[in-house]
Amino acid sequence: MNLEKVRNTAIRLMRQHGLTDYTFKWDKAVRRFGSCNGRTKVITLSRPMTQHETNERRVINTILHEIAHGLDFRNRGYSNHDAEWKRLAKSIGCSGERCSSGSGVDKSQFMKWIASCPNCEKKVYYARKTKVDKACGSCCKKHNNNRYTSKYKFNWELNPKVVKYR
Template identity: 40%
Template sequence: MTVIQANADEELNKQQQKAPRRRLQDVMDLAHRLLAEHELQNWRISFDHARRRAGLCNFSTKTISLSRHYAREATFEHIKDTILHEIAHALVGPSHGHNAIWRRKAREIGCSAMRCHNLTFTKARWIMTCPNGCFAVERYRRKSGLICSSCKHNVEFAPAQDDA
């Protein structure tokens, strides 16, 4: 990493509390810089509305997509690592998933090579429960027609309580 890049990274860290629109632009700028650095000129960057995954590499459209929720909430270091994670996928191709070839490339370009993040950047809107008490889990979406695998009763959805 050059001194200029380190200074740019430090400056972006100082501005974590920027307005969301400016923050997304900073993330977009970083992503474009990293794409150019790794010679992926034909690839695009976009934001999506994912609530559980941070990034996605789409080979058919040559697009790296980042969750806007994640980009607003995660630290700059996590965001950079996610972008590098997706760039590693783009560099090794679609047949490698998270195998040893992908991990080697990810580490080579400065990524932690972690397969998944453990950040919670959005709250689930629903609690899905079995009326007989078999389970209760958080869900981001409601889905009709689900049944409990233990007792075979229809599951119920209730709004999640806001901790605020």
């Protein structure tokens, strides 16, 4: 998506809903799309996720989601995803749902690690390499009665699209 257009939309929506004392910033998050800090009055969106998002409505919904947190914080001094927040979110045009990581973003473009199954060759993208062994859930389920086995333990490699080798 066009970052300047998204930034302008975010600022316009923040003003429209009365968050004139809030600022908008980009961040480098890869595990969440947006955030709202009611104490510092800052709403952020993930630059890498926004750049690779293809669904404009999802971006606008995320902006509205974070604005709802700002309004909720102003009203109550805290914010979470309870019924009060959900009512407020829906009243400003947000879906009222917690945003999911299952968006239309191609994570291969910005996640640092690739975990590959030695059996089915499925690739899963991660921001960080896990400290504990992980195995392919599909293969463990299909071939080992849904139980972990090192036979399907992921092989880890740095993502060449993200990590530039010298």
